[in-house]
Amino acid sequence: MAQKGNVAIVGRPNVGKSTLFNRIIKNRLSIVEDTPGVTRDRIYAFSEWLTREFLIIDTGGITLNNTAMFAQKIKMQAEIAIEEADIIIFVLSYKEGIAPDDEMIAKILYQTKKPVILVINKYDKQEKESELYEYMTLGFGEPIAVSASHGIGMGDLLDQVISYLDQIPVQSKTEGIHFSLIGKPNVGKSSLTNAILGEERVIVSPIAGTTTDSIDTVFKRNTQIYTVIDTAGIRRKGKIYEKLEKYSVIRTVSSIERSDLVLLIIDGKIPITDQDTNIAGIAFEQNKPIILVVNKWDAVTEKDDQSMQKIEKSIRGYFKYLNYAKMVFVSALEKKRLHLLFQTIDEVYDRLTQRVKTSVLNEILVKAQLLNPSPDFNGGRLKIYYATQPDSMIPTFIMFCNNPKYIHFSYKRFLENQIREYFAFDGVPMKILFRERK
Ligand code: GDP
Ligand code: GDP
Numbered sequence: 562m563a564q565k566g567n568v569a570i571v572g573r574p575n576v577g578k579s580t581l582f583n584r585i586i587k588n589r590l591s592i593v594e595d596t597p598g599v600t601r602d603r604i605y606a607f608s609e610w611l612t613r614e615f616l617i618i619d620t621g622g623i624t625l626n627n628t629a630m631f632a633q634k635i636k637m638q639a640e641i642a643i644e645e646a647d648i649i650i651f652v653l654s655y656k657e658g659i660a661p662d663d664e665m666i667a668k669i670l671y672q673t674k675k676p677v678i679l680v681i682n683k684y685d686k687q688e689k690e691s692e693l694y695e696y697m698t699l700g701f702g703e704p705i706a707v708s709a710s711h712g713i714g715m716g717d718l719l720d721q722v723i724s725y726l727d728q729i730p731v732q733s734k735t736e737g738i739h740f741s742l743i744g745k746p747n748v749g750k751s752s753l754t755n756a757i758l759g760e761e762r763v764i765v766s767p768i769a770g771t772t773t774d775s776i777d778t779v780f781k782r783n784t785q786i787y788t789v790i791d792t793a794g795i796r797r798k799g800k801i802y803e804k805l806e807k808y809s810v811i812r813t814v815s816s817i818e819r820s821d822l823v824l825l826i827i828d829g830k831i832p833i834t835d836q837d838t839n840i841a842g843i844a845f846e847q848n849k850p851i852i853l854v855v856n857k858w859d860a861v862t863e864k865d866d867q868s869m870q871k872i873e874k875s876i877r878g879y880f881k882y883l884n885y886a887k888m889v890f891v892s893a894l895e896k897k898r899l900h901l902l903f904q905t906i907d908e909v910y911d912r913l914t915q916r917v918k919t920s921v922l923n924e925i926l927v928k929a930q931l932l933n934p935s936p937d938f939n940g941g942r943l944k945i946y947y948a949t950q951p952d953s954m955i956p957t958f959i960m961f962c963n964n965p966k967y968i969h970f971s972y973k974r975f976l977e978n979q980i981r982e983y984f985a986f987d988g989v990p991m992k993i994l995f996r997e998r999k
Pocket of ligand 1: 572573574575576577578579580581621682683684685707708709710711
């Protein structure tokens with residue numbers, strides 16, 4: 562798993578945080594916009610600079626209810642930045658100089674040992690450098706002057722971000738299968754985590770995760786070692802911020818990042834809502850295999866031998882983009898069917914790490930094309946010469962062909978299905994890429 566790191570933007574309203582955020586993620590926006598359910602009011606995104614990836618968070622988008630005092634909101638955002646980020650970008654406005662609210666934020670940021678990068682935004686014209694010295698009095702070193710709206714100074718800022726990211730010690734990944742439980746409130750994430758850990762031998766409990774509050778627990782079941790990543794501190798509830806939806810989204814993103822696979826917990830006795838599908842969208846966007854776990858199976862009354870299929874069909878209607886995903890029915894309360902859950906986790910992990918033989922892969926593709934040649938599309942007929950499976954987080958296949966322009970999506974799906982069927986890639990997402998052969 563690649564070490565990514567979290568970068569949070571803080572600052573009082575109107576200094577240009579969201580403009581800066583959008584500027585930083587600009588190159589990636591097209592990818593972001595394609596994802597179901599998660600684009601509205603986006604406050605986080607994975608971004609990249611010089612091949613280094615990081616998660617950028619606009620804390621300005623995390624708000625308390627409207628009755629909260631202005632100062633309280635700013636304070637909360639700064640505290641969340643300290644908790645969730647590895648690096649903090651503290652934004653001020655050149656036009657307005659140092660305001661009392663800036664000083665208030667500075668005081669909160671003095672409490673952290675994490676690197677703080679001082680950014681003076683709205684420095685649209687390269688004015689007298691000497692004027693920037695005033696900001697040194699804040700005690701965060703030399704500021705970086707930028708103009709987020711004009712895209713000036715971004716290289717310097719991102720270079721600085723990367724240099725701090727490179728100093729974060731890389732946590733070596735522990736052995737075994739890493740998974741997290743995600744889902745909307747009250748679906749039974751804590752209950753299920755406790756049911757799982759109550760049954761199994763906990764090896765090291767708990768070890769501190771990368772973020773201050775996340776607690777990972779390593780345990781062994783039969784001979785397999787697992788790490789359950791405690792999303793949003795689900796086993797120690799009650800902190801005020803955790804009730805904020807956007808805050809828990811950030812938590813969820815970080816937990817998913819450290820997972821090999823993700824359990825999306827669904828309450829089997831109530832209908833699916835947008836909140837379920839939005840949370841699934843987060844894991845989907847991060848390219849992690851998802852297992853749909855329908856909890857509270859005990860509470861589903863009037864069960865007959867058709868109910869499971871019926872419920873499965875109705876739930877799948879909401880998660881069309883997860884058609885590969887396995888579904889398991891459990892009861893955390895009665896600790897029932899947990900063995901099926903683990904069986905599924907093991908299978909999915911096994912498929913995830915499966916590597917196919919290149920020679921067999923190519924045989925399959927030759928046969929597939931003989932059996933069902935590609936249709937003419939975009940002025941030509943696709944011809945695949947050979948394919949390989951590179952190392953990747955999820956099964957990925959690169960098809961070298963005459964011209965990627967000729968691929969019709971239905972033919973791509975056909976090829977995917979051929980590979981899935983032949984090599985039994987059940988329960989995992991798959992990526993098929995086309996490259997023109999030189
Ligand atoms: P936030 O409340 O901190 O997220 O601030 P916004 O990103 O919403 O920006 C507040 C205002 O400042 C908007 O009208 C922006 O267009 C403007 N703004 C942002 N960056 C710059 C900049 O670099 N130069 C100038 N002149 N205006 C900017
Ligand atoms: P979380 O917010 O997703 O962590 O959900 P909790 O684990 O706190 O559970 C929310 C509520 O659902 C609690 O009242 C639990 O007792 C109840 N609950 C959790 N799992 C089950 C289950 O399998 N069956 C039933 N009937 N209730 C459950």
